[in-house]
Amino acid sequence: MRILCTICARGGSKGVKLKNIRALLDKPLIAWTIEQALDWGRADKVVVSTDNEDIAQAAREFGADVPFARPAELASDTAAKIPVIKHAVSFVEERENFAYDFIVDLDPTSPLRNLNDIEQSLQMLIGDEQANNVYSVCRARKSPYFNMVETDESGYARLSKQLDSAVIRRQDAPAVYEMNASIYIYRRDFLLDTDSVHSAKTMIYEMPFERSVDIDSEIDFKLVELLMKEKILNGEK
Numbered sequence: 001m002r003i004l005c006t007i008c009a010r011g012g013s014k015g016v017k018l019k020n021i022r023a024l025l026d027k028p029l030i031a032w033t034i035e036q037a038l039d040w041g042r043a044d045k046v047v048v049s050t051d052n053e054d055i056a057q058a059a060r061e062f063g064a065d066v067p068f069a070r071p072a073e074l075a076s077d078t079a080a081k082i083p084v085i086k087h088a089v090s091f092v093e094e095r096e097n098f099a100y101d102f103i104v105d106l107d108p109t110s111p112l113r114n115l116n117d118i119e120q121s122l123q124m125l126i127g128d129e130q131a132n133n134v135y136s137v138c139r140a141r142k143s144p145y146f147n148m149v150e151t152d153e154s155g156y157a158r159l160s161k162q163l164d165s166a167v168i169r170r171q172d173a174p175a176v177y178e179m180n181a182s183i184y185i186y187r188r189d190f191l192l193d194t195d196s197v198h199s200a201k202t203m204i205y206e207m208p209f210e211r212s213v214d215i216d217s218e219i220d221f222k223l224v225e226l227l228m229k230e231k232i233l234n235g236e237k
Contacts, residue, residue: 003042006104008084016220021055025232027062029111031061037064042118046064046065049085051072083195089191101187102122102186105186109181112227112228113183113211121136125203131203132199134185134202134203180213184197
């Protein structure tokens, strides 16, 4: 079983400038995810896809392979993630002249995952031969059945999703999850033939909120820093 781990980190971050190489405690943000991938030890190769040389240099310093510069058309604000991963897979497979079985994509802006989260996600996918992929989620803090609303054509508010009977407590609503932008694992053939992380046979791996913060703002960065300090104090990996 061959596993390729991809870490996608472009240089044009808007919410937090150059966040992928911003210092989080004692090392660049991207280093935490690179070290997790290497410590996990199941990936045959850990590849970083980036258009930024400073990110590339930091990635190499912490042990990742950076065999190419990401093409400009895959590094814009509007570029989707899956074509970026496909490009990395195709480049590495052509260079090495063999195909991988699973692609594990770890987002560097969600470094609070632990090694068990990665392993359990992979085992879920391996354990269901019909499944195409798995991605990580956490339980949603708002519910479309209870306190998420939309406006209709007249501008009046209504619940996003209606049930036959009213939901009095959020806890009584159907379970709803947020994608936490941390772990995505694909069967290789499915990945190369899809444009979406969603399919009729997609699985989810649930993580708690304290391991699910995705850095998209200064507040997120400060929260991750606080949670990371607590994680280190508790001796977690």
